[in-house]
Amino acid sequence: MKIKSLFQKIPGFRSRKPLKMIIATAAYLFILSAVVAGVVDTSPPQNDNVAIAELSDQEQDIETTSVEMTSEKAEDEAAEQDAHEKAEQDAKKAEEESEQKAKEKAEAEKAAEEKRNAEAASALKAKAGAEANKTEKLENRIREIASEVWGDALIRVDYSDQGIQTRANIYFKLSDNFTKSMMISSAYLEILEVLEKTDSIQELDSISFGAQAEFIDQYGNDGMSSVLGLHFPKETRDKINFESIDYNNLPNLAEGVFIHPSF
Numbered sequence: 001m002k003i004k005s006l007f008q009k010i011p012g013f014r015s016r017k018p019l020k021m022i023i024a025t026a027a028y029l030f031i032l033s034a035v036v037a038g039v040v041d042t043s044p045p046q047n048d049n050v051a052i053a054e055l056s057d058q059e060q061d062i063e064t065t066s067v068e069m070t071s072e073k074a075e076d077e078a079a080e081q082d083a084h085e086k087a088e089q090d091a092k093k094a095e096e097e098s099e100q101k102a103k104e105k106a107e108a109e110k111a112a113e114e115k116r117n118a119e120a121a122s123a124l125k126a127k128a129g130a131e132a133n134k135t136e137k138l139e140n141r142i143r144e145i146a147s148e149v150w151g152d153a154l155i156r157v158d159y160s161d162q163g164i165q166t167r168a169n170i171y172f173k174l175s176d177n178f179t180k181s182m183m184i185s186s187a188y189l190e191i192l193e194v195l196e197k198t199d200s201i202q203e204l205d206s207i208s209f210g211a212q213a214e215f216i217d218q219y220g221n222d223g224m225s226s227v228l229g230l231h232f233p234k235e236t237r238d239k240i241n242f243e244s245i246d247y248n249n250l251p252n253l254a255e256g257v258f259i260h261p262s263f
Contacts, residue, residue, distance in 0.1 A: 229258035
């Protein structure tokens, strides 16, 4: 009943005539279609276009950020590679410098060692030369003293310097005299003179004297033979008082005394 009364209030349906009701229905449908068409717009709203544009911008930003991140990553990787290569180059350079310094140090040490060796050799040579020169001077000095005392009667002077001990051996001829005793006494006096003149030579550790004379053997042949031998070490010479000593006591002071039986 309510629905029936509702239709009776709608224009076109109040007369209950079919034709009017059809026309009214068609009119109402048209109006409804127009209203629906006005309310529901199929074209994209403006807000949707803005959202789409913003979404596109965000996608562009994301893509740009991604490109930038990729570029930064590539730059970081390149920088890291450069740093790694630089570190390797620095390490290699440091190693080469260390090797060069070690080489230079070794060369310097070798040169210093060679210099020290050369200086040592030069010093040894100079020392040997000085010692040889000193030895030569001492030998010449002793030879000069012996020549002053014996002159042509001097046979020879042997001088040796073995580093530990210096020794002089003087050989001379007995001077001709009236008797053998006088010949020996004369030899003692000459030996004492040489001892006194060589007393200042502190480097002379020992000095020996050998006197020779001409003898005729049992076969009637003449020749030189040793008749006297006296040896004086430095300790003995240092004790001699040359101002008051009796030259005839020299055999008592000497070591290794030899006197020919015929004398």
